[in-house]
Amino acid sequence: MSETDWTQEITDGTGSDGNASAAASELAFSSLPAFVEDFFLKVCLRHEVSAWCPKWWDHEEAVLRLEALWDAFEALRREPGTGTAVWIRDYLDPTVAALTSPETTPFRGCDARRGAHHVGRALTADAPPPGMFVVHTIEDEDASSAETGDGAAKTQR
Structure with missing residues (x-):
């Protein structure tokens, strides 16, 4: 023990x-x-x-x-x-x-x-069709704040 x-x-x-x-x-x-x-x-x-x-x-x-x-x-x-x-x-x-x-x-x-x-x-995967999924991007806080007005991350589609 x-x-x-x-x-x-x-x-x-x-x-x-x-x-x-x-x-x-x-x-x-x-x-x-x-x-x-x-x-x-x-x-x-x-x-x-x-x-x-x-x-x-x-x-x-x-x-x-x-x-x-x-x-x-x-x-x-x-x-x-x-x-x-x-x-x-x-x-x-x-x-x-x-x-x-x-x-x-x-x-x-x-x-x-x-x-x-x-x-x-590793298994492989085919890329999904463009636009099928939301792509999240991280931009610097100043650009994001200026575009959204609240400092939230911008989401691209």
Whole structure:
């Protein structure tokens, strides 16, 4: 059983330059690799799974899902009462299922036992017909304020 209380601050509050950083000191983990290697794999994913890739960081979908899981963990770990339970039910369990299920895993072409590593090709999409969707543009505040009179962003069609 781990002696670490994951609901409390566990960083030393210093950045790589040795200076304290308020934002970093509030995080339990200083980076996504630290979260994955020191917590996700050691605490949350301790059982044998049908799909995992040691080069998880090379799979964009896995990085996206793990980053969202880490963000949710950092937000919910200090919530009194059911914060951790909510994180497990709403974030951890669906993420583990998506990453390790043979049907949904981004690691389909990988097999750590055989040393196989394959990053799938991104899907492509045809451009929609012109004018089908609204295109939002960000212009500097002065131009936008002058045209709309209220400082709102201008929308092009």
